[in-house]
Amino acid sequence: MSQRLTLQTLAENLIRESQTPFTLEDYVSRIQERWRRRIAPDTLDHLKAKLNDHDYLIEVGDNDFLPFRLILNRLGRIPLVINPGTVEQEKGLLVPGHRLAPFVSCELEEGELVFVDTEGREVPKKRKTFFIEDVIPFFQYCDERHFPDQIKVNQFVPGKSMLTLTAWDVRPLYSAYGLKPGDAMQARLEDYRGGVFSLHPYPAEKGREDRIRLRSLYIALERVLSDLFTRKRQRPDRLDKQLLYALFTLAERRVEIPAFSLPGMVENLNRMHVVRDEVRGIHMAPAHPAGPDPYVWEAVEQTPSGRTGSLAEIFEDMGLAFNDLEFKAILVSMMATDDFDIEAVFDLLFGAKRDRFYDERQHKAFYRYLRKMLQGICEDLQCPEPKPVSDIRNETVGIKLRLIQILRYLESQMVNLEDLPAEMLEALADLDEFCTETLEKLSDRLNPPDVKSIRDMRMTLHMIGPDADLIEEDIYDNLGIY
Structure with missing residues (x-):
């Protein structure tokens, strides 16, 4: 009945x-x-x-x-990154803890969760006892309802107290997925009310590809969380609600969410942090940092003084994004091949600084040094050059011009360098440092680097090429989330 x-x-x-x-x-x-x-x-x-x-x-x-049903339907199956801890790797176990946030129902205890492999087969689970110091970090951001309570306290050495909880045997998955040290897994929500998640491989290579996107995601999430806390300062939501709202807000803005990791996000926050108190529970709140956020690459205000002692001084005085030796290497590539549109390159290099010479004296000095440099390059071009050297120079010039194009684009969008994620700034700085060092070495066409240096340059180019593509894609396609 x-x-x-x-x-x-x-x-x-x-x-x-x-x-x-x-x-x-x-x-x-x-x-x-x-x-x-x-x-x-x-x-x-x-x-x-x-x-x-x-x-x-x-x-x-x-x-x-x-x-919640609306939010979960909208978010779909956002993968959750699970980087295994030391004890998990040693024993082939999974102790999920807060790494499943915010997709664990508050009605479920952790032992009621179900994990399946990519074929839908359930992963076996069992009760295991651990030293509390080995597993308690996995529950640092858990709600009280999901915090394990079977603790046997060691009064003399608290860190050696014992904690009994549910763990899942993922050794067969490590073998089936071919996971190696450094690889991780992704958990995808299949059934919220039933607590069912499917586990998928997440190779370290894929993690490196997603690194900048994840950092960008965390920056965007922090801004939404900060706004949310400001509106609900007196009664902030619990952590899982804050995260679901922030992810939903970005999804509504059509921001692609490649993956999510609560520990990863917390590590990358600058203005917010996780707090726990008896009244409000666990939630995000402003961290009130003591000083300004550090940045790898910063826009430096230039105060022109009209220096004319050398081309290097003029470029520095004008605040250009390249030095005189880089400029010379760029000219060599333009004059030695037909791969570059000279007018377009000059517009890119100097377009943003047009009519910004300090005075007519500096203007005339620039063209005097330029004529002298061009005469020297014309003489150097009469001598043959090894093809590997010219290929490396041309490729590096291409990357340098792409970096300058990114700066021009950011200026056109009125985006300051300090507005970008720190990890992206670091990647831009790494690319620019390589270009500067390489072009300076290749600026003297008659004195090329030794064979070992050429080999190292070529190997580095193969490695950084995808990074340049990824940064361009992220800036040109996803600039709105910053």
Whole structure:
């Protein structure tokens, strides 16, 4: 015999079934429509009051709510990165902890979770006992409801206290997926209410490819989380709600979310950090850093003084993105091959600084040094050059011009270097450092580097080429998320 439907059950079902945003008025109207009986004002007020703290609702404004079902449907199956810890690697086990946040239902205990492989076969689990110091880091950001409680305390050496919890045997997956040291796994949500996740391989190479995208994602998430906390400072949401709202906000902005890692995000935060208190529970709050954020590459304000002592001094005085030896190597490539459009290259190099000579004296000095440099290059071009050397110079010039093009693009979008993620700045700086060192060595056509240096340059070019492609893609396609 089926149980009689109560008003409380009806209200709960409405919340869990909702797949669209709704207001307080919508909620009341739906309850009254389905209940079809008079509801006492006090009872209705009680139902309204429970919305703010409901486990499966996020309040996004005055009496506006987002249901979890809508958010989970929108986010799809965002992969969660699980980097194995030392004890997990040694024993071939998985202790998920907070690495499944924010996709673990608050109604489930960790032992009730289910993991399956790519073929749908369930991964076996068992209760295991560990030293608390080996596994407690996996639960650092867990809600109290998911924190393990079977602890045998060692009063003399607290770090050697024992903790019993559920672990999953993933040794067969390591073998089947061909995982090596440094590789990780990805968990994808299959069933939120049932706590079912599928496990997939995540090779270290893929992790390196996603590194800049993940850093960009964390920067964007931090901004959303900061805005959310400002709006709800008095009553901040618990951590999983904050994360779901932030991810949902980015998804609504059509930002591609390649993967997510709560520990990875926390490590990359500058303005927010995770806090835990008895009243509000665990949540994100401003970190109030003591000083400015560090950046690898910074825009330096140039104060021209009209120096004319050399081409290097003029370039430095104008604040150009290259030095005189790099410029000479670029000219050599342009004059020795037909691969470059001279007019387009000069416009790229000097277009942003046009008419910015300090005075006519500096302007004339520049063209005097330029004529002298061009005469020397013309003489050098009469002598043959090994093809590997010219190929390396041309490729490096191409990368340098692409970097300058990125700077011009950022200027056109009114984006400062300090607005970019630190990891992207580091990658840009690494590429620029290679270009500067290589072009300086290849600027003297008659005195090429030794064979070993040429081999090292060629090998480095093969390695950094994909990095340059990735940075361009990230800046030109995803600049909006910064």
